[in-house]
Amino acid sequence: MAYANLPYTPKPITDIFTADTDIDRRKCQRVVPMRVLALGLGRTGTASLRTALKELGFDDCYHMMSASVENPPDCLMWQDAFAAKYDGVGKFGREEWDKLLGHCQAVCDWPAVAFAKELIEAYPEAKVLVTTRNVDTWHASTMKTVDWRANDPELKMVSRFDWGSGLYQPMLRKFWDVFFGGDFEKNGKQRYIDYYEEIRSLVPKENLLEYRMGEGWEPLCDFLEVPVPEGKKFPHTNDTDGFVDRCRARNRAQMMNVAFRALVVGGSVAATAFSAAMTIRRFVGSRGSLLA
Template sequence: MKVVVAGLPKTGTTSMKEALKILDVKNVHHYFENCCVAQDQWTNILRGRWCPEDFKRLFHDVDAVIDEPACFLWEEISLAFPDAKIVLTIRENDEVWFESLKQHYKKEECLYEDYLVKYLSLTGWRKYRNIRLPMDRIFYGVSKMTTQTIAENKSNLKLKYRAHNNYVLQAAPKDKLLVFKCSDGWLPLCNFLNLPVPNVPFPHGNKGGGSYIDRESHPQAVKMRHEVYHSIAAIFSISLGMFLYLLW
């Protein structure tokens, strides 16, 4: 483990994932990898069944970890990998962060594919039931994150954003911590990681919210899409069989 990104979602975590890959930090776990590739491990962690050695096993071949649920347990991961550097990604202020969070869920709720994946893909359903819902309750203090619950809990969510950032600032070793906004560009990040500055613009991933993966080509997205197709085919076959049975 080289880099632990402690910033909450909607602080440029998708851009950071792309930036680290440009910097040749090869194996980066973002939200989708955490929740799908390491689904069983994170399910146990969110149920409180873990020890420090679990993080060593979970991330033994990972170079960087970003976004939920790892950002909430950045300290435990850092203790398991004491040589890793910590990057706290932030927004201009809590209001900007909150509006970005709200916009993300507003757009996500308009994606019919997410509903199909949530209920017709075994991987998607387990991710939602075992990781997304517990994470919403434990870390955000809501039954589940929706545009309605976000609006209803605005003050509480902004407080959690400030409290999280303040704790990282207090608890992280100062010589291993970089407080970073993606608008800062390559220079502070590359200096912190002792890497050369690339001759390309700093990436801007997931602009406008609503997506954090390449839904067409990401292996886990492809897997869940195939599970949806199989579920639809099974439902159609069963329905057709019942119809023909009743017809005859």
């Protein structure tokens, strides 16, 4: 099912338990050059890579977290991109990428990997790299994290009522369905193999860096032609053990948003009803006195 051109809705003022921004990317444009396309699949160290790229001056670096916990309205444009590529609805080219990613000098992680070919074509001047790892350990890690999140019944429930998760959950589910054929456990490993072969076919070997976490700054900096940061360890973030806890904490915060909105709206309705009842009572009482 295509979800193209879904309307933008502003963040409710009652969403006080989450710190999401509320930027309508459809109104944005490119303000910095796209310099790096880091097209390795998620759970290959992309969160650490994002931090590293920002440390090297490639700021901002787009990541799934950009849409999930930073600026949920981004999900509207990702849905436009999915609709154009996988459902043949609408178009999504350089102009649209510049709106969605125009504040970024780099991009990594999913859902961007679903558009590797399109991004390489849109930004031929950008350097291309992929993070890799053993396919079996990658699959096991992803099963415990993002596949769990894509199928999280609590997230699905919250998304029916909360602004941020209502934007994010359908986008994540759409990505998981189109990229992994709706069954990551069954299709994930072969998709991993096929995907990296596709990248190698799209980018000449001499223009592509295949990078594994643990190799440090040198190969990354050499490829990107930037100096190695002095006295700084390569970052390590987003471990598997903390992923589920962070997601559940996010669910709880969004539930609190929903509860607070219900309290405020419910309180306003109750106050309005009370005020109306008192007005009617005064009117009836006053009229009764006149008729007496």
